[in-house]
Amino acid sequence: MEPRQGAQAIRRALAVLRILAAGREDGVPLAEVVRTTGLTRPTVHRIVHVLIEEGIVERHERTGRYAIGNQVPELALARPRPSRLLVAANPSLRRASAEIGDTLFLTVRTGNDTLCVDRRIGVYPIQVLSIEVGARRPLGVSSAGVAILAAMPAQDARKIVAANEKRFESYRTDVATVMGEITAARRLGYGMREIGLVQGTKSISTWIKTPDGRPAAAMTVSAVRTRLGPRREQEVVEILLREARIIEQAIGG
């Protein structure tokens, strides 16, 4: 089904857009888009500037970086506002946040990326707030990404990891490391990162599957490492697994 052809340019433009999306408000310099997409510079340059003319991309005056433009949220308004998943996960996130007290994230898979779609701040005075709603990362560099990859067929996971290879460098990881973490997550039943993306933090993620068995999202707890010793890790995992199953029920029915 996949290889429908006759639209190379459109696919490339979308690839560029997804990279720009990862740069959020600040955007991304042209050279980085070139590096991560593997396209040539003239091609990326042309695509980006056409998208600017169309209002889909903006360029920051000061920095020269390219970012997702105004018209993307405008197009997004065509869809009904809160997604099924967000609605279904809402009570679970509230409950788990109250019980655990550390920051909770809800992350979905979109293509080869993870995308944070919800965040709940807990009551404990030290909170890990590095990830914001809208944050986008290559699948594999966060515990949420590892969890999602672990929940899909090994072959699919390997393909995605391979596709993200170029982008791993900037997160100081590589294909072998990520594949190891995925295997570990499969054995444990959840994703874990002793060294979070921020120094001194630790993250635990459970996956959430759609009725057809494919991972749709991950629920993550991030905290300073000292707060997540082996004992507490088990407690947190139990809560996350319980709520993940509840969310699966909610999106299934």
Added chain:
Amino acid sequence: MEPRQGAQAIRRALAVLRILAAGREDGVPLAEVVRTTGLTRPTVHRIVHVLIEEGIVERHERTGRYAIGNQVPELALARPRPSRLLVAANPSLRRASAEIGDTLFLTVRTGNDTLCVDRRIGVYPIQVLSIEVGARRPLGVSSAGVAILAAMPAQDARKIVAANEKRFESYRTDVATVMGEITAARRLGYGMREIGLVQGTKSISTWIKTPDGRPAAAMTVSAVRTRLGPRREQEVVEILLREARIIEQAIGG
């Protein structure tokens, strides 16, 4: 500046997307996309199906219609949430809504369309709720569109109206009628439609300009016609004009 070339396919794909956006959740049949874009059917078909593979477009199982897909709001998350305009307009909308009591809309221009970005329901028991946030129409068919067109240089307005010609049919209007309404709005200082898009309703719109003098948005009151006689029309217009100037100050500074 405009005619940067080497990306026909990308521009076409975006044109298709904008038509699909006008279809909101329900989407649009292929034939209508063909008609309104002026592209050939094979081309539209190919574009739409590539966009489906990429997750940018979805197809409704039952109806076969095409609609904006999941990934568009996901890309939109890359931008900071509430726009400057929405923030700036918020107090004005609240004030005007309280004073007037009928439904208020905030509408922006996006390309050749109007897009409803905010709506406030008033206290009066009969409210005109035909337009929802996200609703998208060709510039010219609503009072908001007429107001925005009236506030821009005549030449630009004419170009946009001409570009929308094909789409006017489904709204039972035409280029000549719209141009007439624009002239009337210029004279009055605000946009007005005795016959709203819904039978028996009437709408009044004032334009909101950016510091550089170009219209950025319109503020609209819609009500059943009997509630907007000449006397009350003047009252409403005064409030709308006052708040429009306040919003202009807020986005200017």
Added chain:
DNA sequence: TGGTTCTGTCCATAATATGGACGAGAACGC
């Protein structure tokens, strides 16, 4: 100065997107 980065542009070329033509399926009338 030369050595890095970065961004932008040209244009001959090949690969890509195009659209006319054909076909299938569904809904309607008779």
Added chain:
DNA sequence: GCGTTCTCGTCCATATTATGGACAGAACCA
């Protein structure tokens, strides 16, 4: 049943379109 009129989907020869190697400028650093 059979024609008519819609819709959507696919093929493939064609030329239009997107491509990317090569060149160039700008900014920064040593």
